[in-house]
Amino acid sequence: MIGNDVVDIEQARLESDWRRRGFLEKLFTYSEREAITLHPEPETMVWLFWSMKEAVYKIWNRQTLKASYIPHLLECRIDTFDKNSVTGCVEYKKAIFYTQTMIKGNIIKSLAADDLLELAHIKEIAPDIIYKDSDGLPYIYDSGSKIPVSVSHHGRITQVVRL
């Protein structure tokens, strides 16, 4: 199963004040907060972790059909951090989800999968006609077959992905 999330940092600046008292404490774990404050670009780290959590939340939501506000329970770990590309994983209740993030200018795009092989096979597709099933989960039709997709929109960016 896959998920995605995009953050347009320029939009985030209009919508959120991550320096607000309590903001980081409510959303991020102790080690994430430490990584954020120690980093030369804390704002990038805030939205990097946030997009990883959101991409994984979409998988969890699809798996369980439950809704819950659990960013603080999704623990991010970064494995590699090149200039524009970050790989990592997110742990939730002993389950591991893998993530890959691209950071370009003020745009952050995270992909997530519960299987490493699937992560490598996620494709971005044009945001054409997207349907929603009775649980509100998005899908498309490809040559007559129903294919689940993950959709994320923020600010200037919309991204639709599938396997």
Added chain:
Amino acid sequence: MMNKEQLIGKLKIIVKPYTNNPEAYENMDEGTGFIDDLRINSANLVDIILDIEETFDITIDNDDMERMLDVKAAIEIIEAKLAGK
């Protein structure tokens, strides 16, 4: 002690700046969902939680935060915290 209508009224003032669906906002009641109906960005849900803490002078713990997805849950949580003060 505030009654439910007064609580919803206060909550309505809190959620207004984060709301992206004016129609659902106008009709906001106990059945309204913050994300599904008011189209509030999930990163702003924490602002609502922090605003509630400041407005009512209460602390919302993680268990409560997890279910803070709609007006009904928010009202229940605020009422319980105010009663325990």
